[in-house]
Amino acid sequence: MSLSDGYRKLSLWLDTVPGSLDPGEPLAGDADADVAIAGAGYTGLWTAYYLARAEPGLRIAVCEREIAGFGASGRNGGWCSALFPASLGKLERMAGRDAAIAMYRAMQQTVDEVAAAVAADGIDCHWAKGGTVQLARSPAQLDRALEEVAEAREFGFGSADLRLLTAAEAGEIAAASGVLGGTFTPHCAAIHPARLARGLAEAVRRRGVAVYERTPVTQILPGQLVTPAGTVRARHVIRATEGYTPLLPGERRTVVPIYSLMIATEPLPDSAWSQIGLAGRPTFSDLRNLIIYGQRTHDGRFAFGGRGAPYHLGSAVQPSFDREPAVFTALRHTLADLFPVLGDVTVTHSWGGPIGVPRDWCASVGLDRATGVGWAGGYVGDGVATTNLAGRTLADLVLGHDSELTRLPWVGHRSPRWEAEPLRWLGVNAGLQVISWPVCAVQERFAQHPRCCYYHCVSSAPLAQLAEQRTLNPRVRGSSPWRRTRPDLGLYLFRWPRGARFGVMFAPRLLVSPDLVPRAAMADLATARFRPQSVPSRPQHLLRSDPTDGITQREAVPSSPRQPHCL
Numbered sequence: 001m002s003l004s005d006g007y008r009k010l011s012l013w014l015d016t017v018p019g020s021l022d023p024g025e026p027l028a029g030d031a032d033a034d035v036a037i038a039g040a041g042y043t044g045l046w047t048a049y050y051l052a053r054a055e056p057g058l059r060i061a062v063c064e065r066e067i068a069g070f071g072a073s074g075r076n077g078g079w080c081s082a083l084f085p086a087s088l089g090k091l092e093r094m095a096g097r098d099a100a101i102a103m104y105r106a107m108q109q110t111v112d113e114v115a116a117a118v119a120a121d122g123i124d125c126h127w128a129k130g131g132t133v134q135l136a137r138s139p140a141q142l143d144r145a146l147e148e149v150a151e152a153r154e155f156g157f158g159s160a161d162l163r164l165l166t167a168a169e170a171g172e173i174a175a176a177s178g179v180l181g182g183t184f185t186p187h188c189a190a191i192h193p194a195r196l197a198r199g200l201a202e203a204v205r206r207r208g209v210a211v212y213e214r215t216p217v218t219q220i221l222p223g224q225l226v227t228p229a230g231t232v233r234a235r236h237v238i239r240a241t242e243g244y245t246p247l248l249p250g251e252r253r254t255v256v257p258i259y260s261l262m263i264a265t266e267p268l269p270d271s272a273w274s275q276i277g278l279a280g281r282p283t284f285s286d287l288r289n290l291i292i293y294g295q296r297t298h299d300g301r302f303a304f305g306g307r308g309a310p311y312h313l314g315s316a317v318q319p320s321f322d323r324e325p326a327v328f329t330a331l332r333h334t335l336a337d338l339f340p341v342l343g344d345v346t347v348t349h350s351w352g353g354p355i356g357v358p359r360d361w362c363a364s365v366g367l368d369r370a371t372g373v374g375w376a377g378g379y380v381g382d383g384v385a386t387t388n389l390a391g392r393t394l395a396d397l398v399l400g401h402d403s404e405l406t407r408l409p410w411v412g413h414r415s416p417r418w419e420a421e422p423l424r425w426l427g428v429n430a431g432l433q434v435i436s437w438p439v440c441a442v443q444e445r446f447a448q449h450p451r452c453c454y455y456h457c458v459s460s461a462p463l464a465q466l467a468e469q470r471t472l473n474p475r476v477r478g479s480s481p482w483r484r485t486r487p488d489l490g491l492y493l494f495r496w497p498r499g500a501r502f503g504v505m506f507a508p509r510l511l512v513s514p515d516l517v518p519r520a521a522m523a524d525l526a527t528a529r530f531r532p533q534s535v536p537s538r539p540q541h542l543l544r545s546d547p548t549d550g551i552t553q554r555e556a557v558p559s560s561p562r563q564p565h566c567l
């Protein structure tokens with residue numbers, strides 16, 4: 001198999017991107033530049049793009065181990081969204097309320113900046129700014145929708161930024177099963193990720209940037225990118241290696257590589273799309289704990305992804321980790337559960353790739369003025385638009401421009417380092433298990449059982465109340481004495497689906513932090529009592545519109561007889 005054929009197998013996107021994937025010229029010997037960048041994903045390429053645009057005479061060199069777009073940039077879900085991995089509340093605690101709001105507004109503007117840049121440079125990345133619909137399909141998810149909107153309102157973001165959807169409205173956009181309500185934001189475009197990455201590489205080459213492919217950087221030093229073929233000397237050197245960063249010397253604990261995996265169907269007939277919806281190509285998700293995401297592609301496929309793959313000891317990154325059959329199977333089941341019309345559809349592609357997760361889940365960008373070494377990353381799977389903001393910010397930092405961008409709170413932020421192994425392995429995988437357990441394990445185990453296709457969480461046990469009052473829901477109980485005095489402890493409650501056994505685990509924050517496990521997940525677990533049963537007895541709720549467009553009303557309705565996989 002040729003190199004080019006091998007690269008095409010990395011994702012649907014690389015398989016369908018026009019043009020050759022034969023690697024370009026590698027570095028051949030030592031070279032001098034003004035700025036040298038390690039990594040030709042979006043981060044490295046946007047940085048080169050804005051530098052070259054601002055100062056056409058600048059000598060810029062990008063060294064890429066494989067080919068441009070080889071990493072997550074050529075494999076992602078294609079959500080060019082305003083999502084930022086750190087919440088408004090967290091940014092407020094880090095840098096104050098105004099800075100938090102400025103960060104989120106900058107992300108929204110970034111989506112439009114990407115649109116303008118690709119239009120200006122003729123990059124056809126199948127841009128469709130249809131927004132994002134997030135569905136709520138259980139009462140717990142409904143609560144999350146309400147919480148998200150309430151937080152947005154608290155920070156002054158109105159219904160033009162994020163709004164609740166009634167069950168009818170949500171179902172009209174995405175006709176999934178069991179929809180109770182949802183949210184909608186206009187700040188997202190669906191794209192073909194590899195077309196963007198490869199198009200950007202061509203655009204920077206046209207502007208005189210040297211992109212050396214098949215050129216691995218073995219060391220990043222002040223003023224030098226060291227490669228086996230030679231050293232690129234430059235006043236500024238930039239690390240843009242995201243999920244692969246731990247492979248660099250001295251960077252093993254900077255981020256952990258977590259794998260996100262995807263599947264894509266064959267192009268679907270119009271008759272199927274008329275049952276699914278997603279007209280205008282809004283990106284699509286629901287509010288379960290373990291993230292899922294999807295888009296209707298330009299050529300009519302459903303591209304659908306999710307987390308759940310394990311973390312590998314020592315932050316290892318290997319091609320074989322891109323493929324996790326159990327996760328692909330779970331994705332298929334979830335997709336068919338959401339849209340039964342897709343039950344028998346052919347899946348033509350399955351793939352995955354590493355994202356970079358910093359210890360505090362806060363992406364960052366910065367430049368050490370003393371050494372000239374810059375970096376950007378830690379996007380936790382929200383990097384398609386964020387890399388553009390990073391590229392513009394790095395360009396300003398390198399050129400010494402004091403701008404609105406260089407004053408954003410993520411600039412110069414230093415995330416703590418991850419723990420040494422094996423603690424890192426234990427902690428990260430425990431966190432992944434905690435998030436995915438209700439979704440994957442219970443579903444996988446009980447989905448086939450006629451009496452166990454349904455489960456949900458209820459708040460009842462005194463222990464659950466204790467947990468909630470203590471530490472598990474920081475948003476609600478952020479100022480409890482327990483959190484102040486014992487922030488290093490977390491409490492998890494499990495009710496096993498069979499019988500009435502409780503598992504109670506005290507986990508040091510060192511291993512599983514509230515940052516790693518979404519708060520909502522912790523709150524769910526704190527109150528989790530799984531009830532496998534064939535006929536649910538609980539009332540369900542759905543959202544109905546309120547004429548004042550305040551918080552939409554919740555209304556109890558009898559539940560449907562079968563709603564598996566509802567968390």
Ligand SMILES: Cc1cc2nc3c(=O)[nH]c(=O)nc-3n(C[C@H](O)[C@H](O)[C@H](O)COP(=O)(O)OP(=O)(O)OC[C@H]3O[C@@H](n4cnc5c(N)ncnc54)[C@H](O)[C@@H]3O)c2cc1C
Nearest residue numbers: 039041042043065071072073076077079217353382383384
């Ligand atoms: C399956 C999946 C789905 C995703 N979905 C979305 C989504 O829908 N929306 C969203 O916003 N984000 C999403 N993401 C995340 C997003 O794709 C990334 O955050 C973004 O692409 C990061 O870009 P990057 O340039 O920083 O890193 P990458 O694209 O990973 O690029 C890093 C590059 O550096 C190169 N490199 C690494 N080490 C070296 C070295 N030593 N020497 C030379 N080169 C090196 C790599 O080969 C790679 O090409 C997803 C990620 C994955 C894996």
